[in-house]
Amino acid sequence: MSEWWKTAVVYQIYPRSFADADGDGIGDLPGITARLDHLAALGVDVLWLSPIYPSPQDDAGYDISDYQDVDPTFGSLADLDRLLFELHARGMKLVMDLVVNHTSDEHPWFAESRSGRASAKRDWYWWRPPRAGMREGDPGAEPTNWRSAFSGPAWELDPASGEYYLHIFSRKQPDLNWENPEVREAVYAMMRWWLDRGVDGFRMDVINFISKDPALPDAHDTGALFSGSEHYICGPRIHEFLAEMHREVLAGRDGLLTVGEMPGVTLEEARLFTDPARRELDMVFQFEHVQLDQGASKWELRPLQLTDLKASLGRWQAGLAEVGWNSLYWGNHDQPRAVSRFADDGEHRVRAAKMLATVLHMHRGTPYVYQGEELGMTNAPFAGVEDLRDIESLNHYAEAVAAGEDPEHVLASLRAMGRDNARTPMQWDGSPHAGFTTGTPWLGVNPNHVEINAEAARADPGSVFHHYRRLIELRHTLPVVAHGDFTMRMAHDERVYAFTRRLGDVELLVLGNFSGDPVVAKVPEVERWRAAELLVGDPGDDPLVLGPWEGRVLRA
Numbered sequence: 049m050s051e052w053w054k055t056a057v058v059y060q061i062y063p064r065s066f067a068d069a070d071g072d073g074i075g076d077l078p079g080i081t082a083r084l085d086h087l088a089a090l091g092v093d094v095l096w097l098s099p100i101y102p103s104p105q106d107d108a109g110y111d112i113s114d115y116q117d118v119d120p121t122f123g124s125l126a127d128l129d130r131l132l133f134e135l136h137a138r139g140m141k142l143v144m145d146l147v148v149n150h151t152s153d154e155h156p157w158f159a160e161s162r163s164g165r166a167s168a169k170r171d172w173y174w175w176r177p178p179r180a181g182m183r184e185g186d187p188g189a190e191p192t193n194w195r196s197a198f199s200g201p202a203w204e205l206d207p208a209s210g211e212y213y214l215h216i217f218s219r220k221q222p223d224l225n226w227e228n229p230e231v232r233e234a235v236y237a238m239m240r241w242w243l244d245r246g247v248d249g250f251r252m253d254v255i256n257f258i259s260k261d262p263a264l265p266d267a268h269d270t271g272a273l274f275s276g277s278e279h280y281i282c283g284p285r286i287h288e289f290l291a292e293m294h295r296e297v298l299a300g301r302d303g304l305l306t307v308g309e310m311p312g313v314t315l316e317e318a319r320l321f322t323d324p325a326r327r328e329l330d331m332v333f334q335f336e337h338v339q340l341d342q343g344a345s346k347w348e349l350r351p352l353q354l355t356d357l358k359a360s361l362g363r364w365q366a367g368l369a370e371v372g373w374n375s376l377y378w379g380n381h382d383q384p385r386a387v388s389r390f391a392d393d394g395e396h397r398v399r400a401a402k403m404l405a406t407v408l409h410m411h412r413g414t415p416y417v418y419q420g421e422e423l424g425m426t427n428a429p430f431a432g433v434e435d436l437r438d439i440e441s442l443n444h445y446a447e448a449v450a451a452g453e454d455p456e457h458v459l460a461s462l463r464a465m466g467r468d469n470a471r472t473p474m475q476w477d478g479s480p481h482a483g484f485t486t487g488t489p490w491l492g493v494n495p496n497h498v499e500i501n502a503e504a505a506r507a508d509p510g511s512v513f514h515h516y517r518r519l520i521e522l523r524h525t526l527p528v529v530a531h532g533d534f535t536m537r538m539a540h541d542e543r544v545y546a547f548t549r550r551l552g553d554v555e556l557l558v559l560g561n562f563s564g565d566p567v568v569a570k571v572p573e574v575e576r577w578r579a580a581e582l583l584v585g586d587p588g589d590d591p592l593v594l595g596p597w598e599g600r601v602l603r604a
């Protein structure tokens with residue numbers, strides 16, 4: 049029971065964009081509950097729900113003003129209980145998003161903290177006077193030179209008290225001070241409340257940011273997106289805090305899943321976080337493989353080298369083989385659509401989406417499917433900045449253009465990397481708003497929903513959807529998929545992603561062509577693999593010859 053998630057597949061729902069039951073143009077909990085058959089048909093084990101809590105929606109719900117309720121836009125606590133009940137009735141679990149690096153500035157904790165320097169909750173957040181020798185409000189008077197992940201300084205002045213508060217994300221997302229034991233106890237009590245309600249675990253938002261160096265030194269490099277992050281990524285007390293959280297909240301409860309979102313986490317740190325003996329987390333989301341096509345900031349686009357991707361994921365496979373566990377993902381609500389980013393969303397879209405899925409799901413670890421990925425949904429054709437909604441993109445655009453960058457150039461990077469790509473409404477059918485809403489969608493539906501939609505995919509046995517179904521079934525039924533060892537093959541090939549998995553005397557060869565040309569996979573033991581059984585993919589004349597963007601799994 050304890051490591052049940054090793055054979056599980058998680059499906060992520062971004063509630064704003066999944067299904068709208070009340071016609072206000074924004075997805076909601078009743079909408080999700082009405083669509084659970086889609087998840088059941090896919091065969092996933094767990095639903096991870098992005099935030100549904102009351103929120104001013106400055107960062108689309110990742111700015112929470114009440115941890116123990118549901119935002120009326122999404123429904124009510126009763127709707128949540130209903131969703132939980134319906135999931136459990138289908139044998140699925142529910143993992144909630146836990147956003148406790150920061151709250152909303154409209155959370156009562158922050159309102160009290162801000163009420164004055166003498167407030168009992170003043171120390172629940174990071175308040176600091178202006179830089180020594182400077183006056184509050186002067187340019188550069190911020191207590192440190194850190195930059196917010198959403199552009200601009202990471203400090204906001206509170207004119208009433210003359211002090212600044214820290215916000216690594218938007219100014220409406222003040223960072224909680226985890227040094228204060230009352231903060232930690234309040235968070236743990238909230239987590240226990242959710243578990244007592246029946247939820248099955250947490251995906252922990254930027255959880256490796258919660259321990260800051262209390263001296264708050266200046267950043268070495270002010271150019272980077274997360275400048276200053278060397279003072280809060282996996283900070284001095286991070287392991288202590290997570291071990292304490294485990295003791296106080298998770299210990300003694302069975303069947304849970306915990307996954308920590310950890311930008312900038314190293315493999316060495318990840319091994320510590322996920323070593324079962326240390327009792328911290330089950331797995332982490334690392335970011336290495338989704339930064340290989342970026343420069344110093346996510347807006348600097350670089351072509352992806354397949355050899356870099358293989359080297360990175362291969363290192364994580366090896367590094368967490370004996371101790372710890374990997375989570376596996378191509379996309380989520382913060383990343384562009386995988387098929388557009390890593391493969392081909394044009395002529396070969398269906399094949400390419402299947403190949404990406406094959407390669408990912410055959411790795412060792414727990415795969416995460418982001419809503420719409422199972423349909424091969426693509427990036428959106430945003431015409432201009434007026435089509436975008438995400439605070440990260442809008443702030444970056446304003447800042448970059450004000451600094452003199454060419455607006456078209458900025459837009460090009462937003463089109464490639466912007467988070468709204470992942471947030472366009474789920475494409476259920478070919479009707480005008482894709483079956484997502486009867487109202488006006490909060491973010492434009494991708495016009496390609498006429499062709500790419502769940503109804504069409506479920507009716508077509510050759511669809512991306514049915515391919516995901518097959519991969520998920522393999523993880524459930526073939527022990528080598530969940531538990532086998534992993535060996536990268538052809539590590540220096542620029543077009544073929546190849547690896548083997550072995551458990552006992554069963555061996556799998558997994559092949560993916562990351563190019564638009566036919567390729568021959570030059571693996572060792574050619575004759576053995578030519579004679580092997582085809583488990584996944586189209587037969588073709590020779591199993592080691594792959595068509596454009598084609599993937600295959602062979603069993604010997």
Ligand code: GLC
Nearest residue numbers: 107110147217253254381382
């Ligand atoms: C995480 C979330 C992202 C959010 C940020 C701040 O990275 O996934 O959507 O903007 O944290 O909460």
